[in-house]
Amino acid sequence: MRSRAVVREMRGAYAFVERNINLIKRYWGWELVWLIYSLTNALAITYIGNGMSAITGQEIDTQAVVKYLLVGALIWQYLSVIFYAISEMIAWERWEGTIEYTFMAPVSRPTHLVGTTLFAIGYGVIRTLAILAIVSAFFHLDLSGANILGAVLMLLAGSVSFVGLGICAAVLPLLYPERGAQMTNAVAAVLLLISGVYYPISTLPNWLQPIAKSSPATYVIQGMRSCLIDGQATRTLLSTAGLLIASGLVVIAIGLVVFRYVETYAKRAGRLKRSG
Amino acid sequence: MCTVALEVERVRKTFTRKQGVPRSAGKHAIFKHKKKEEVVALKDIDLLIPKGETFGVLGPNGSGKSTLIRLASTLLLPDFGALRIFGHDVEHEPYAVKRLINRVSVDAAFFKKFSPIENLMYAARLYGMSLSEARPKMRAIMKRLGLKESTFTQPMEHMSRGMQQKVAVARGFLTSPILLLLDEPTTGLDPHSKREVQAFVREIRETHDTTVLLTTHDMEEADRLCDRIAIIDDGKIVALDKPDGLKAMVPAQNGDKTTMEDVFIALTGRTFEDAEAEKVVVA
Numbered sequence: 001m002r003s004r005a006v007v008r009e010m011r012g013a014y015a016f017v018e019r020n021i022n023l024i025k026r027y028w029g030w031e032l033v034w035l036i037y038s039l040t041n042a043l044a045i046t047y048i049g050n051g052m053s054a055i056t057g058q059e060i061d062t063q064a065v066v067k068y069l070l071v072g073a074l075i076w077q078y079l080s081v082i083f084y085a086i087s088e089m090i091a092w093e094r095w096e097g098t099i100e101y102t103f104m105a106p107v108s109r110p111t112h113l114v115g116t117t118l119f120a121i122g123y124g125v126i127r128t129l130a131i132l133a134i135v136s137a138f139f140h141l142d143l144s145g146a147n148i149l150g151a152v153l154m155l156l157a158g159s160v161s162f163v164g165l166g167i168c169a170a171v172l173p174l175l176y177p178e179r180g181a182q183m184t185n186a187v188a189a190v191l192l193l194i195s196g197v198y199y200p201i202s203t204l205p206n207w208l209q210p211i212a213k214s215s216p217a218t219y220v221i222q223g224m225r226s227c228l229i230d231g232q233a234t235r236t237l238l239s240t241a242g243l244l245i246a247s248g249l250v251v252i253a254i255g256l257v258v259f260r261y262v263e264t265y266a267k268r269a270g271r272l273k274r275s276g
Numbered sequence: 277m278c279t280v281a282l283e284v285e286r287v288r289k290t291f292t293r294k295q296g297v298p299r300s301a302g303k304h305a306i307f308k309h310k311k312k313e314e315v316v317a318l319k320d321i322d323l324l325i326p327k328g329e330t331f332g333v334l335g336p337n338g339s340g341k342s343t344l345i346r347l348a349s350t351l352l353l354p355d356f357g358a359l360r361i362f363g364h365d366v367e368h369e370p371y372a373v374k375r376l377i378n379r380v381s382v383d384a385a386f387f388k389k390f391s392p393i394e395n396l397m398y399a400a401r402l403y404g405m406s407l408s409e410a411r412p413k414m415r416a417i418m419k420r421l422g423l424k425e426s427t428f429t430q431p432m433e434h435m436s437r438g439m440q441q442k443v444a445v446a447r448g449f450l451t452s453p454i455l456l457l458l459d460e461p462t463t464g465l466d467p468h469s470k471r472e473v474q475a476f477v478r479e480i481r482e483t484h485d486t487t488v489l490l491t492t493h494d495m496e497e498a499d500r501l502c503d504r505i506a507i508i509d510d511g512k513i514v515a516l517d518k519p520d521g522l523k524a525m526v527p528a529q530n531g532d533k534t535t536m537e538d539v540f541i542a543l544t545g546r547t548f549e550d551a552e553a554e555k556v557v558v559a
Contacts, residue, residue, distance in 0.1 A: 011406070
């Protein structure tokens with residue numbers, strides 16, 4: 001009986017993976033547009049580093065700046081894919097008009113989130129690798145001294161945190177049928193500003209630095225730079241990775257509680273209806 | 277197994293709507309204060325639908341039919357009262373309820389770029405069905421509903437409204453619900469598609485152990501398909517009986533047979549059109 005219930009939940013989780021893969025296939029034109037947008041964005045930011053000597057008229061270690069910016073751009077690319085895939089799971093359903101059918105199906109919300117997260121991680125990895133492959137053709141990226149294992153560890157630890165943040169942001173389209181999706185963009189923009197993606201957080205105003213230190217992305221990006229640029233040993237990153245995973249699990253738990261509360265509110269207020 | 281498919285006990289549902297009102301009458305007024313307005317969709321409704329019955333809820337747009345279906349579907353929570361499906365409380369045991377029901381709504385909501393097979397596969401997986409179980413079943417139901425095999429893999433957005441609604445009926449029945457909630461399943465369909473969907477509903481009733489709750493504003497449809505009919509107006513049930521029992525309430529005039537429309541007019545003092553014109557859609 002219990003094993004049947006597990007199989008049923010696994011099928012439920014896979015429904016979201018398969019559905020999202022089908023959405024990519026059917027909206028391939030959009031995917032191409034977003035890939036080009038992300039790629040040109042990463043290239044444009046990295047070219048700022050490449051042109052730093054020309055901009056300042058001073059001798060600068062351009063290779064170091066390029067690496068710094070490129071790692072930031074790629075990791076942000078990956079983390080933002082995770083964040084958007086999860087935070088937009090409600091917005092997509094609203095847009096397609098299927099939200100009521102998904103919410104009346106006998107699938108628990110954690111199963112819904114597991115399916116969405118599995119897809120998000122797979123999609124984020126493939127997309128980021130594709131951008132890395134193309135960007136590598138424009139810049140010479142020497143990763144010979146990099147600690148790839150440590151980088152993978154940091155990336156997985158950071159994924160847990162961003163899953164939690166995505167769940168928290170996913171309540172916005174549930175609460176605000178018309179403006180919720182745009183609000184998730186604002187959340188992502190603030191994370192980008194404060195997390196040291198393209199500059200050290202020490203350059204931020206003093207009052208913003210404590211907020212920057214509370215963003216999990218700050219530690220993921222710092223850790224990734226340490227691994228990929230400085231080749232820092234994995235064991236020295238274990239405590240940061242552990243902290244990221246632990247804090248991520250706490251944020252996921254909070255996100256699930258908030259989501260459940262907001263879902264109940266939406267059902268009371270009649271906000272699940274496709275147009276709100 | 278409980279012999280009562282759906283029990284609705286003193287259910288009340290109110291929605292709050294906000295309407296923006298300009299602070300000033302000036303043409304540059306940007307900020308608006310929101311005026312809250314309460315709309316009572318259901319007013320202390322009681323219903324008891326035994327297992328195996330096809331039960332109709334007949335009423336004009338905005339009378340509360342869809343609200344009742346959404347409450348039974350676990351998509352809304354009542355403000356007061358309780359709904360039980362085969363003994364399971366909709367509010368407190370939603371997962372047990374969800375495994376027993378499915379719903380077809382007036383708008384065939386699908387992933388528009390997906391094919392019927394892709395949409396039905398998604399639904400089947402959500403209900404825990406295996407590929408081997410779902411594939412032959414979805415094909416058989418779609419064929420029975422008159423859909424051609426060549427349409428099974430084409431995007432839904434290229435299909436007519438009637439064809440989309442047939443896929444919606446297939447999705448509703450694919451998971452073998454023991455309570456099927458049909459919310460105006462034939463509204464907007466051409467007469468041929470309408471007849472095919474109605475024939476399928478009758479077939480479900482004759483060949484399966486399925487209870488059907490059908491809401492409609494098509495009086496002829498309610499008369500033809502339902503064992504009993506509740507007439508709902510302005511969130512209240514104004515009459516509930518077998519179709520013949522309802523018609524017997526109103527004496528025939530000028531030698532013509534009494535229709536459901538005559539019954540509605542006699543009970544509410546309005547025609548369906550009048551009732552719809554008066555009512556702002558609430559659900």
